[in-house]
Amino acid sequence: MKIWFLDNGSIVIDHAQLQWNIGGGTAVRIPSYGLLIEHDEGLFLFDTGFDLEHTNRVLPFELPEQTPEQTIPAQLELCGFRPADVTALVNSHLHFDHVGGNKHFAGTGIRNLVHAREIAQARNCEPFEHLGYSDRTWDHEGASLVPVSGDFELATGLTLYETPGHTVGHYSLLAEPASGAKPMLFAFDVVYNQEAYGKGIQPGFHIDPVAGVRSIRRIKALAEGHGADVYFSHDMDAWHTYRHAPDCYDV
């Protein structure tokens, strides 16, 4: 399979959001990205970054930076694809910085897999979650939403694992190449960066901190059990070490 990291730009958050209760008052710029996986069974897209216009309008304090080349259609094109080529779109969760490009799939009929609890929560969230779920453009008339639940294999060697805490229906992804290459585990927002992972510290933003620490343990157990490398959603230092589209991991 081929795995591309799709650069969607960056936003700024407080360090206490990056690591719960730690280093508040320090602003940190973090990356936002999607993953494109070309597999024998289809072309799968995981998360679509943030929408620049929405973020500037609703969360301007996050100082979003995104060039036209960092939008989902432009990033797909870098890899040689168009939105209509995608077999299925999966969102790890429905926060604004993971769904901003979903709107580009409107009217294509492409299945959009999201945890059933996540869909319900995003439509009727707690007051403190309003900004997180503020981009509702994924929930459009022509969307082919497919509510899913439980751990399941999306395609051979591509498995989604329930990892709630940050949100009620958060999924992480394990990619196990048939070639025998080292498996890649995408924790998404279970932990934002390598340091938080090492210390077992969840993001400042969460709906269930007990589930959140259990999900960190789950990621660690999966990484150990499968001999996988863990990739972090919002770690600028780690991001600079990853290959970015059009370069890919051909595994």
Ligand SMILES: [Zn+2]
């Ligand atoms: Zn996020």
